[in-house]
Amino acid sequence: MTSGKPAQTHRFGAxxxxxxxxxxxxxxxxxxxxxxxxxxxAMWNFGLEDLRIVNPRDGWPNxxxxxxxxxxxxxxxxxxxxxxxxxxxxxxxxxxxxxxxxRELTKRVLTPEEAALEIxxxxxxxxxxxxxxxxxxxxxxxxxxxxxxxxxxVPANPAFSSLNLAQCVLLLGYELRKRxxxxxxxxxxxxKTDAASREAVNGLYEHLEQELEAARYFYPEGKAPAMRESLxxxxxxxxxxxxxVRMMRGVIRALAEKxxxxx
Amino acid sequence: MTSGKPAQTHRFGAxxxxxxxxxxxxxxxxxxxxxxxxxxxAMWNFGLEDLRIVNPRDGWPNxxxxxxxxxxxxxxxxxxxxxxxxxxxxxxxxxxxxxxxxRELTKRVLTPEEAALEIxxxxxxxxxxxxxxxxxxxxxxxxxxxxxxxxxxVPANPAFSSLNLAQCVLLLGYELRKRxxxxxxxxxxxxKTDAASREAVNGLYEHLEQELEAARYFYPEGKAPAMRESLxxxxxxxxxxxxxVRMMRGVIRALAEKxxxxx
Numbered sequence: 001m002t003s004g005k006p007a008q009t010h011r012f013g014a015x016x017x018x019x020x021x022x023x024x025x026x027x028x029x030x031x032x033x034x035x036x037x038x039x040x041x042a043m044w045n046f047g048l049e050d051l052r053i054v055n056p057r058d059g060w061p062n063x064x065x066x067x068x069x070x071x072x073x074x075x076x077x078x079x080x081x082x083x084x085x086x087x088x089x090x091x092x093x094x095x096x097x098x099x100x101x102x103r104e105l106t107k108r109v110l111t112p113e114e115a116a117l118e119i120x121x122x123x124x125x126x127x128x129x130x131x132x133x134x135x136x137x138x139x140x141x142x143x144x145x146x147x148x149x150x151x152x153x154v155p156a157n158p159a160f161s162s163l164n165l166a167q168c169v170l171l172l173g174y175e176l177r178k179r180x181x182x183x184x185x186x187x188x189x190x191x192k193t194d195a196a197s198r199e200a201v202n203g204l205y206e207h208l209e210q211e212l213e214a215a216r217y218f219y220p221e222g223k224a225p226a227m228r229e230s231l232x233x234x235x236x237x238x239x240x241x242x243x244x245v246r247m248m249r250g251v252i253r254a255l256a257e258k259x260x261x262x263x
Numbered sequence: 264m265t266s267g268k269p270a271q272t273h274r275f276g277a278x279x280x281x282x283x284x285x286x287x288x289x290x291x292x293x294x295x296x297x298x299x300x301x302x303x304x305a306m307w308n309f310g311l312e313d314l315r316i317v318n319p320r321d322g323w324p325n326x327x328x329x330x331x332x333x334x335x336x337x338x339x340x341x342x343x344x345x346x347x348x349x350x351x352x353x354x355x356x357x358x359x360x361x362x363x364x365x366r367e368l369t370k371r372v373l374t375p376e377e378a379a380l381e382i383x384x385x386x387x388x389x390x391x392x393x394x395x396x397x398x399x400x401x402x403x404x405x406x407x408x409x410x411x412x413x414x415x416x417v418p419a420n421p422a423f424s425s426l427n428l429a430q431c432v433l434l435l436g437y438e439l440r441k442r443x444x445x446x447x448x449x450x451x452x453x454x455k456t457d458a459a460s461r462e463a464v465n466g467l468y469e470h471l472e473q474e475l476e477a478a479r480y481f482y483p484e485g486k487a488p489a490m491r492e493s494l495x496x497x498x499x500x501x502x503x504x505x506x507x508v509r510m511m512r513g514v515i516r517a518l519a520e521k522x523x524x525x526x
Contacts, residue, residue, distance in 0.1 A: 238500075257478070
């Protein structure tokens with residue numbers, strides 16, 4: 001189990017030089033224990049230790065995962081199992097979604113190299129970072145991608161681009177280690193930010209959604225899910241600070257307040 | 264079977280854009296068919312097709328390899344099986360040996376990134392290139408490493424550096440494709456944009472400002488200029504599309520409409 005303070009600020013592995021202050025690796029609804037174990041190995045191959053598992057199909061702990069992770073079982077031992085993506089990414093302000101397929105959602109698409117550069121900069125600026133990996137075969141749902149600030153896609157052979165979970169983790173870990181070991185901090189554009197956590201952005205979204213429901217904005221009903229997703233996506237890809245979130249909430253309150261009082 | 268002219272000068276796969284003119288991948292005495300199949304998949308994931316197998320333990324063809332290579336079986340079908348390393352690397356002038364462990368041999372040690380850069384340059388200069396991968400667990404014999412012009416080592420976690428055969432092939436293929444194809448901009452949807460113009464964003468801001476004025480949001484008066492600036496700044500640093508702007512205007516309208524009608 002990780003505590004409230006995850007891997008990013010200081011190491012917490014068995015070997016100080018081995019671990020890197022990488023992002024949380026968040027596996028969303030993984031199915032096969034073997035794949036979870038292989039992902040843990042790939043993480044530790046490059047010194048990543050902060051694993052979070054959302055709603056694993058076969059429960060937890062998982063003996064197949066343990067068997068496959070041999071040599072990296074401490075990564076599994078300290079993994080945090082979460083009920084949903086929001087719980088897993090609660091304190092994270094810079095969240096990335098890995099995807100093999102193009103999406104309808106408008107979002108920046110980064111290579112693992114570009115993502116590693118950006119994540120290293122965010123970590124140097126004191127931000128909490130995380131990367132979402134989808135379930136085998138189907139990948140992440142649009143709903144999860146909508147929560148992310150940017151998408152990571154591996155520039156593979158377009159005729160044969162499917163990589164398994166552990167391979168995706170491996171490539172990202174490889175690029176992260178290149179950036180995070182022996183590469184000095186690069187200054188983030190946002191500076192030492194007060195970047196808004198996932199939780200704060202969720203709170204903002206929910207506030208907005210609530211007010212829009214009251215205003216009957218989500219209409220017609222058939223379009224409502226797509227409308228919600230677009231809204232959430234827009235909030236996620238905006239690099240928001242905590243003052244931004246407070247301002248946005250004030251704006252929503254101002255726009256909605258009197259209407260609500262009078263209804 | 265490949266002919267005397269291997270992959271380097273021109274493509275010979277089923278899909279011209281998929282294949283890259285990469286080095287020969289030479290597996291020296293691989294043991295498990297599954298690993299050969301997984302290596303073939305990793306090759307084709309990045310467009311490499313020229314596989315050569317030295318003295319496979321379980322003979323050739325190998326049904327376990329076929330099963331594992333699903334989707335990349337054409338790489339196995341054209342693989343060349345050789346009796347020894349010299350036969351496999353016969354026409355190659357720039358030969359590299361992958362190794363996880365430091366060696367007594369005095370030889371240049373390259374990261375996959377450096378190796379890819381060098382191999383790309385050699386291919387451009389018309390040289391024949393190849394990379395040796397050793398057997399599972401024990402890796403390459405010194406005898407094979409001695410034949411190579413340089414060594415490739417993955418900069419992994421020193422406390423847990425062992426990668427399997429397919430993972431090594433994957434990392435090298437990944438770096439080679441970066442160099443040989445260039446990272447063709449993975450199509451970002453923002454790329455072919457319907458990006459909102461300055462004018463559209465200004466229109467959105469003015470709409471919002473107007474409604475917020477009506478709602479007496481800009482209060483106290485002394486703080487109003489800074490509040491306006493913060494709002495405008497937030498809208499400006501969000502990469503908005505035209506659909507986003509339309510959505511935002513709908514949101515503002517929905518929140519404000521009834522209030523306004525009743526005032």
